Amino acid sequence: MSAPAADAARPLAIICGGGSLPIAVAKAVSGRGRGVVLFPITGTVSPEAVAGYPHAFIALGQLGRLTRLARKFGCRDMVMIGTVLRPALRQIRLDWATLRELPRIVAMFRGGDDHLLTMLGRIFEDQGFRLLGAHEVAPEILVPAGPLGRRVPSERDRADIARGLAALTAMGPFDIGQGVVVADGHVLAVEAAEGTDGMVERVAALRGAGRIPLPAGRGVLVKAPKPGQDRRFDLPSIGPRTVESARRAGLAGIAVAAGATIIAEPQAVAAAADAAGLFVQGVASEAAKPPESA
């Protein structure tokens, strides 16, 4: 293990997937006076988005290129953030360092997402890097407890939120997903490989087809990390697009685990929620507690 204090004086390597979160993290870390080097994944990030920061594009599977460049820039700490769809194997470009790790990488794909990311973290640590959670380097990106906009959940919404959190906790051991939609106590949708947006779009489609016999304005999107999940990666996240999806699905609002959900643009989310008449609430949850052994 390297000395954390000395590592923290070095620039932070940010491996960037899609969406606005990586840039929000880069901005927050820079604002604290620490240097950053961005490693956007080819095909998921536009060159314009990273133009303002030192950066080098990497393809999925180029572990060797990534670790070589990160060392060249003097980085020891790494953060991985942003959406990376599970790629088709043919889209991955393998370099030699990756080929050496291939047996472990193949093993990753056999478990759930947690397993995949934990194994990837271990590979970086074996290479002498320290993998941190985005919230450790930029705590301002976490959703606080309470409402983000003007609206707050009704009593019925609170019951739906409690049921959603309980369902997520029950499903935790199966590494399924981080989101459910609950309306009037009825679980309408469970997120798995399709992701949160896919799940909420499905609820919108079911509602449009008359298959949800409840008026618009009923139902809550509930998101929370899996119990025991490694917090250094893959915390649930929300943004203005999540609010827009929830509006299209006719939901009353969005509840996320306070202190355990990442938000790139809190002001934009609050404004979108107010405009749509939805609540966005940070809630306490069992799942929001870090695991005992952490």
Place this chain on the structure above:
Amino acid sequence: MSAPAADAARPLAIICGGGSLPIAVAKAVSGRGRGVVLFPITGTVSPEAVAGYPHAFIALGQLGRLTRLARKFGCRDMVMIGTVLRPALRQIRLDWATLRELPRIVAMFRGGDDHLLTMLGRIFEDQGFRLLGAHEVAPEILVPAGPLGRRVPSERDRADIARGLAALTAMGPFDIGQGVVVADGHVLAVEAAEGTDGMVERVAALRGAGRIPLPAGRGVLVKAPKPGQDRRFDLPSIGPRTVESARRAGLAGIAVAAGATIIAEPQAVAAAADAAGLFVQGVASEAAKPPESA
């Protein structure tokens, strides 16, 4: 309570939703020498499908018409079978008997499916009818243990089946759904309001988009009733269309709880599975045990 033996001599009222199951049940019951009267729900069943049996169409919400006609035909025992999508409230035509029950019916919609059906069963029982499960009047419609076609699950498939059954059991208390898709230990999809076909089509779409990094021929659709579920209605069911969906989703096969899953056309299912190279397996499951209190 009325005397079951005397009731069994009277014709059986079959409230028919969509699909081929209601007719399969009517045929099986007639084959045993018992009379049947079909009450197809308007809009879900074609007049041709029920032409061979005494029948009267009913609209959703016409409880009064249904119970009046069933009494006129001399029925005491009732079976509800077939797919009924949760209707939009505006599609329901309320008659007076239904209006009297409206507070209870509104309460139904607030719970999950189990609650809805259990309450509906109670309303019929209060009216002097006895609600039976389709499998009680026609046990030949249940999937037996073992393979239906020529193929059998591999060791990997068996691990996926075990994981799927465990996930369904964990979700049981939340009345979510009766199906999951598991591939290489990873839960790819969970069924809720969209139904089994909707869930399997989603897996096909994710696979088509390259978002499932596994070759075709991996993954199992696992279906089982919810633990503690009232077996008189809403047992999971499969048919040739389920096999066709599973084929499109690139799955290895389908596993269903033996003795607790309804199948309308076993020969057609076996033939479709053999043609597609899929297995269809009746498996023992915790969930397949009826509740202790039954």
